[in-house]
Amino acid sequence: MGAGTRGEERRAEILRAALEVIAERGYRAASLGAIAERVGLTQQGLLHYFPTKEALLIAVLGERDQWDAMPDSQWRLDLLTSLVDYNAMRPTVIQTFSALLGESVTEDHPAREFFTRRYVTVRETMAALLRAEYGDRLPGGLTPEQVAPLVTAVMDGLQYQWLLAPDEVDMPQAFRDFIALLAGVTVTREG
Amino acid sequence: MGAGTRGEERRAEILRAALEVIAERGYRAASLGAIAERVGLTQQGLLHYFPTKEALLIAVLGERDQWDAMPDSQWRLDLLTSLVDYNAMRPTVIQTFSALLGESVTEDHPAREFFTRRYVTVRETMAALLRAEYGDRLPGGLTPEQVAPLVTAVMDGLQYQWLLAPDEVDMPQAFRDFIALLAGVTVTREG
Missing domain, CATH: 1.10.357 (Tetracycline Repressor; domain 2)
Structure with missing residues (x-):
């Protein structure tokens, strides 16, 4: 599996985790740390995929199929x-x-x-x-x-x-x- | 004006401020500090009227007429x-x-x-x-x-x-x- 594919899978995992944490707490109270923890990343590691919390929200909302x-x-x-x-x-x-x-x-x-x-x-x-x-x-x-x-x-x-x-x-x-x-x-x- | 009446007015002021701050930020992101500031109280001063943030929310929700x-x-x-x-x-x-x-x-x-x-x-x-x-x-x-x-x-x-x-x-x-x-x-x- 290439690095690109692994990266995409990790992104998808993060989006799923973000969806869950927002369901549990709402967006404003959702922390990047909690989302990172759910996928076994550090907060720094998560920021590699989504540079800000807002960027992550926009990606969650952008999954329009949902x-x-x-x-x-x-x-x-x-x-x-x-x-x-x-x-x-x-x-x-x-x-x-x-x-x-x-x-x-x-x-x-x-x-x-x-x-x-x-x-x-x-x-x-x-x-x-x-x-x-x-x-x-x-x-x-x-x-x-x-x-x-x-x-x-x-x-x-x-x-x-x-x-x-x-x-x-x-x-x-x-x-x-x-x-x-x-x-x-x-x-x-x-x- | 008696102390009781002043206390009730202050309580009503705090509830109005809480309503505004919740409208602006939602409850989870609303801070007692921001609500206290809006009515010119310290956070300690506000806690005299409402001992917890949740008690304040319950009072806001309890204003059923709203x-x-x-x-x-x-x-x-x-x-x-x-x-x-x-x-x-x-x-x-x-x-x-x-x-x-x-x-x-x-x-x-x-x-x-x-x-x-x-x-x-x-x-x-x-x-x-x-x-x-x-x-x-x-x-x-x-x-x-x-x-x-x-x-x-x-x-x-x-x-x-x-x-x-x-x-x-x-x-x-x-x-x-x-x-x-x-x-x-x-x-x-x-x-």
Whole structure:
């Protein structure tokens, strides 16, 4: 195995460790020392791969597949429910995401720009999905652009309720209920 | 003015300062020193009022009026939109709430129990409001218990989008759109 490959594997290990430590403590309270320790490096050794804590955060956020195994223009609305099913199987990633989203609204947070840009994109993508499914008006009369921030909000908001009470909040089912609400269909299942 | 009253005023000042510093930095990164400085106390002086940082957090969370100028069983569903209007006028409180909610999902966070209990209560209250308005089924066919976590999620999720892009996300209007969706009414306003 070449040095380049070993370096890449070590980088990936560090990113996984960073994800875990951020899930446990949040970003501001996460220390480079704790992340280094988890992969058997000294802090100096870690700085060889990521020169600053912020550079490490940006690399974690840059692993977009983690957050944005996400609708693109090829997606259909019903695949969103599969995404929520998938999210329910990876609590650590969702915990990291949710902790970072929370912190991102505090002042000068290095993840703020990432989330601000991300939501612009997510709302646009959601609107495109909704338009592909329903045209210019959903059954209730709202436009795709009106509903896009609501779909996004439901996904994020349910994650907090689920992370806090996983046995009580059935996130995938709750999201399916929301999709049914958008479709205006009558649901006969007992709640 | 008696010493008791001065003490209470000082306590209230400290709580306001703590709220601001948590809004700026989150709880884990908030320091007692920074909070003390903001009210012109030494850290020792602050510890006279709140013996630990966690005690201060619990007091901040205990000011329930801040978070839960909230529906009780006397509320009607349409008053929720007034609550969201009100929230849009107090970004610091909403920022503190949102930062703490984000942190609360990290391990052993002192706000975790508060938020876990809070959401049990909020979902129950929301279900009661929805039942008072719609009976056992909403127009789309869902039960109040199915919709309660969705209303809660929309309120929380919209707050993040709004805090990150206040000029782009009209939180009160988006929430009204959601309430219209629940009512199954046709909305003709252009989005």
